[in-house]
Amino acid sequence: MDGKPKAGVSMTSTWLRKHRLIYAGATRHPFILSIRDGTVDLSAFKRWLGQDYIFVRAFVPFVASVLIKAWKNSDHESGDIELVLSGVAALNDEIEWFKQEASKWGVELSGVVPEKTTRDYCRFLEDLMSPDVDYAVAMTAFWAIEAVYQESFAHCLEEGSKTPPELQEACQRWGNDGFGQYCSSLRNIADRELEKSASDGGPLVKVSEDMVTKAEVEFQRVLEYEVQFWNMSHGSPGRSAP
Numbered sequence: 001m002d003g004k005p006k007a008g009v010s011m012t013s014t015w016l017r018k019h020r021l022i023y024a025g026a027t028r029h030p031f032i033l034s035i036r037d038g039t040v041d042l043s044a045f046k047r048w049l050g051q052d053y054i055f056v057r058a059f060v061p062f063v064a065s066v067l068i069k070a071w072k073n074s075d076h077e078s079g080d081i082e083l084v085l086s087g088v089a090a091l092n093d094e095i096e097w098f099k100q101e102a103s104k105w106g107v108e109l110s111g112v113v114p115e116k117t118t119r120d121y122c123r124f125l126e127d128l129m130s131p132d133v134d135y136a137v138a139m140t141a142f143w144a145i146e147a148v149y150q151e152s153f154a155h156c157l158e159e160g161s162k163t164p165p166e167l168q169e170a171c172q173r174w175g176n177d178g179f180g181q182y183c184s185s186l187r188n189i190a191d192r193e194l195e196k197s198a199s200d201g202g203p204l205v206k207v208s209e210d211m212v213t214k215a216e217v218e219f220q221r222v223l224e225y226e227v228q229f230w231n232m233s234h235g236s237p238g239r240s241a242p
């Protein structure tokens, strides 16, 4: 195995297959399954809400950093800038939604203390904002972060799911088809950029291979953080030990 995909198979397809166990761990987590089967602990949902609000606030400058990379790296006819800009606009709505949802559940957002997992994940985002991080690498992480939420929450809306009505709006936010399209577009950009690196010849070949390796590492790290984030939301002191 040289780690290169077969011709015609995209890099992200290769990675999704190679890392399918952790991907399933992130998209079919017990917390998500508890929403889907209606047994979710509402205090866990509220904990998720408060911590995710902190995450999303840190996600905004990350997406803005991707926007800058798109402006510097993509040709301006590719549509990348418009797509990422639509992501920034959606995050503006999302932050307002978090505030509304928090007041609905009686969660005081200004009083939420970030858990270690949240701090670590935000720190990871901050590292990815560096201008030294390549567009392909940042885009891969961006796609993976969004795709996990899309697949997770879409699962809670599938036929036969027993998601409580008061949580359906949250699931719709990330589980709707439009968000699915958005994730596909991010994935296509990531694949296009990774493909460019993989096919670069000449003296840059080593640099390009390193970039693809880096993107795969960040992809795995996103999945690990997503699992930890669900673990943190799902678990509570007193959940396992009475």
Ligand SMILES: Cc1ncc(CO)c(N)n1
Binding pocket: 052, 055, 056, 059, 145, 146, 148, 149, 226, 229
């Ligand atoms: C932890 C986490 N991952 C992904 C998303 C999707 O935006 C989110 N809101 N929170």
